[in-house]
Amino acid sequence: MLLKGQIIKGVGGLYTVKTDGDTIKCKAKGKFRKERITPLVGDYVTVAVNGNNDNVIEEIEQRKNKLIRPPVANIDKLIIVISVAKPLPNTAVIDKMTVLAEKNNIKPVIVITKTDLMDAEALKEIYNSTGYNVYTFSDVDNCNTDEMLTEFDNCLCAFTGNSGVGKTTLINALSGGLNLETGEISDKLGRGRHTTRQAEIFAIGNGLVIDTAGFSSIDFVDDNKILAEDLQYYFNEFSEYINQCRFTGCSHMGDKGCKICEMVENGVIAPSRYESYKLMYNELKNIKKWQL
Ligand SMILES: Nc1nc2c(ncn2[C@@H]2O[C@H](COP(=O)(O)OP(=O)(O)O)[C@@H](O)[C@H]2O)c(=O)[nH]1
Ligand SMILES: [Mg+2]
Numbered sequence: 001m002l003l004k005g006q007i008i009k010g011v012g013g014l015y016t017v018k019t020d021g022d023t024i025k026c027k028a029k030g031k032f033r034k035e036r037i038t039p040l041v042g043d044y045v046t047v048a049v050n051g052n053n054d055n056v057i058e059e060i061e062q063r064k065n066k067l068i069r070p071p072v073a074n075i076d077k078l079i080i081v082i083s084v085a086k087p088l089p090n091t092a093v094i095d096k097m098t099v100l101a102e103k104n105n106i107k108p109v110i111v112i113t114k115t116d117l118m119d120a121e122a123l124k125e126i127y128n129s130t131g132y133n134v135y136t137f138s139d140v141d142n143c144n145t146d147e148m149l150t151e152f153d154n155c156l157c158a159f160t161g162n163s164g165v166g167k168t169t170l171i172n173a174l175s176g177g178l179n180l181e182t183g184e185i186s187d188k189l190g191r192g193r194h195t196t197r198q199a200e201i202f203a204i205g206n207g208l209v210i211d212t213a214g215f216s217s218i219d220f221v222d223d224n225k226i227l228a229e230d231l232q233y234y235f236n237e238f239s240e241y242i243n244q245c246r247f248t249g250c251s252h253m254g255d256k257g258c259k260i261c262e263m264v265e266n267g268v269i270a271p272s273r274y275e276s277y278k279l280m281y282n283e284l285k286n287i288k289k290w291q292l
């Protein structure tokens with residue numbers, strides 16, 4: 001019997017697929033490994049149900065989008081969780097997340113957590129200037145999460161961010177009922193111990209969210225490659241200025257008459273965002289079109 005459904009969990013090659021009726025545990029058909037295709041949480045699949053724990057994913061439907069970090073497919077929004085401290089934010093990594101989300105037509109949303117530990121104003125100011133929705137949260141204070149909850153209405157949202165920033169804690173608070181295991185920060189390592197190890201979909205409010213394992217860096221590899229000249233289009237706040245530079249084809253890397261540089265100087269574009277742009281540009285500048 002063939003059944004259609006969505007992968008809601010994947011651990012070590014064993015997938016949980018939610019169908020109209022219930023959930024099925026299954027493995028991926030051998031052909032996927034040969035073709036180097038990994039089923040992802042969020043994938044719509046067809047499962048051959050054979051009983052005896054011998055169910056296999058036969059087909060993966062064409063994906064709307066796909067991220068490598070976190071490994072998810074078909075998401076509408078990427079909820080980028082940043083803690084003001086423990087661990088301290090790394091804007092270079094955060095900005096890569098917004099860029100890769102934009103590249104995959106995924107809407108970034110910023111949540112600044114652990115606001116009980118340190119003042120969040122500077123971070124808030126940076127990300128307000130991007131034009132993305134920004135929320136703050138503290139698990140210690142009694143935070144109202146009603147507005148944040150509406151972000152998930154009728155969509156699939158993946159949470160991402162460095163390990164230990166409080167993704168799972170936030171999902172627990174938003175859900176009001178889930179009691180997922182969160183990690184204590186080990187002082188030695190500065191990262192969570194009982195941390196989330198795999199991506200998993202949960203229903204929250206009127207939508208679905210994916211809790212994912214954290215990571216501290218991202219690379220521009222495989223389908224995450226971008227041409228340096230296209231990078232500007234993935235910085236939301238650059239969009240209204242990129243055609244106003246003195247020279248057409250301006251790389252915004254410090255040339256005379258660059259409108260982006262002017263907007264950084266007069267405080268419209270956050271300096272840290274522009275620094276991230278320059279770092280990424282230099283990382284990407286040797287990638288050629290044929291390598292994409
Ligand atoms: N002070 C403070 N600690 C928090 C907050 N949110 C989470 N934590 C702690 O940070 C650690 C990591 O949280 P967790 O949700 O597992 O982070 P994740 O790795 O991003 O899922 C845990 O010890 C939490 O108790 C917060 O708002 N304030
Ligand atoms: Mg977690």
Ligand SMILES: [Zn+2]
Nearest residue numbers: 245250252258
């Ligand atoms: Zn320019």
